[in-house]
Amino acid sequence: MSGPDPHPPRCLDAAAHAALRAEFPLLDTCVYLNNNSTGAVPRGVDEVLADYGATLRTWRDDVWQGWHVGLDRYADSVAALIGAPPGSVVTDANLSTLLARVASCFDYRPPRDRVVTTDLEYPTVPFIFRAFRRYGARHHPVGTGGPRFDQDALEAAIDERTLLVCVPHASFTSGATIDLPRLVARAHDAGALVVVDAFQTVGVVPLDVTALGVDVVLGGAHKWLCGVGTAFLYVRPELAVELEPAATGWQAGDRALTFQPSTGWAPGARRFAGGTPYPLTSLLSQVGLDLLAGVGVEAIRRHSLALTQRVLDRAAAAGIDVVSPTEPDRRGGVVCLDVADGEAVKRRLAERDLICSWRSWLRVGPHVYNTLDEVDVFMDALEKELDR
Numbered sequence: 001m002s003g004p005d006p007h008p009p010r011c012l013d014a015a016a017h018a019a020l021r022a023e024f025p026l027l028d029t030c031v032y033l034n035n036n037s038t039g040a041v042p043r044g045v046d047e048v049l050a051d052y053g054a055t056l057r058t059w060r061d062d063v064w065q066g067w068h069v070g071l072d073r074y075a076d077s078v079a080a081l082i083g084a085p086p087g088s089v090v091t092d093a094n095l096s097t098l099l100a101r102v103a104s105c106f107d108y109r110p111p112r113d114r115v116v117t118t119d120l121e122y123p124t125v126p127f128i129f130r131a132f133r134r135y136g137a138r139h140h141p142v143g144t145g146g147p148r149f150d151q152d153a154l155e156a157a158i159d160e161r162t163l164l165v166c167v168p169h170a171s172f173t174s175g176a177t178i179d180l181p182r183l184v185a186r187a188h189d190a191g192a193l194v195v196v197d198a199f200q201t202v203g204v205v206p207l208d209v210t211a212l213g214v215d216v217v218l219g220g221a222h223k224w225l226c227g228v229g230t231a232f233l234y235v236r237p238e239l240a241v242e243l244e245p246a247a248t249g250w251q252a253g254d255r256a257l258t259f260q261p262s263t264g265w266a267p268g269a270r271r272f273a274g275g276t277p278y279p280l281t282s283l284l285s286q287v288g289l290d291l292l293a294g295v296g297v298e299a300i301r302r303h304s305l306a307l308t309q310r311v312l313d314r315a316a317a318a319g320i321d322v323v324s325p326t327e328p329d330r331r332g333g334v335v336c337l338d339v340a341d342g343e344a345v346k347r348r349l350a351e352r353d354l355i356c357s358w359r360s361w362l363r364v365g366p367h368v369y370n371t372l373d374e375v376d377v378f379m380d381a382l383e384k385e386l387d388r
Helices: 014-021 045-057 063-081 095-103 124-135 151-156 180-189 268-272 280-295 297-318 342-351 372-387
Strands: 089-092 114-118 138-142 162-168 193-197 216-220 231-235 335-338 357-359 361-364
Touching: 014 280, 045 280, 063 089, 063 231, 063 280, 089 095, 089 268, 095 124, 095 193, 095 216, 095 231, 095 268, 114 124, 124 138, 124 162, 151 180, 162 180, 180 193, 231 268, 280 297, 297 335, 297 372, 342 357, 342 361, 342 372, 361 372
Parallel strands: 114 138, 114 162, 162 193, 193 216
Antiparallel strands: 089 231, 216 231, 335 361, 357 361
């Protein structure tokens, strides 16, 4: 029999939690449980926007030096959050751009030409790898037969023909998480690389890319990281030096900031950079990331589990079908509920300033700044809606 959980789900200290909530003005206007779609943005972004506007009004070319410092700071802050070394993360506009850039590193020659995915991916993933069929990639999606990952079927599909295994850390439709340590071990035993889409978990579920030995991790700021419009790419440093992306830009060169023709690749993850960057989104996203780093992802996870457990308990008591896994180690930060006419229910709740989302299921995603009382208010209203 296993002993007690040394880190049981529990909410943050009341005083610290109140101070954190005060940083997010959105929480004064509604019960916001849609963090799995778009996280709340802290009030500190106002100062960043003002500074950026002042810079634009007094434009000088040398501002790019400071902007590059900000871009690098954000990338390294993400690296610290996911257990990666400095210089191993690069940012760009969105995950699709970065994933396509990674995909462009390979020639997909037989016999190792297969890309194994699941059918629980965000639509970006199959769309990109279907397009890479023209270069020889053989896309092999593994069916799950439900909202959870069929880990056995997924691992059975990995063999000596597999080049890449591309999976989400958690499904965007159900919140179910995948057993990454087990998957990475299986893929590496077969000589395949593992690419992880962590957009649905980074910031709410601990992730140590170095301990996992995972090859590539992608994610973004606008969900659990409380930022806006920027995505990130981590590539294992030993692997990065072997990869040469075909779809890139001048910032990926070894002499980029001298404005001289580059003759090689920039060091570290910057070889996966594109053209002229857009610094504002990273500067804005730094504010939320700093707040979350001050709390710590382990404490965030414990708070999240306490709140999602309250959603599960209330759903069970009300007879509402739960799609997400109920086991703490198999769910991310969102609980998905199967309710009749769910999209209309979501709209009616929003009219009462109770915010969730709908993607085939009703998705309830509390974050570290939410409270158990807010969950109860939301579930009370949901039960009344369903009684109608």
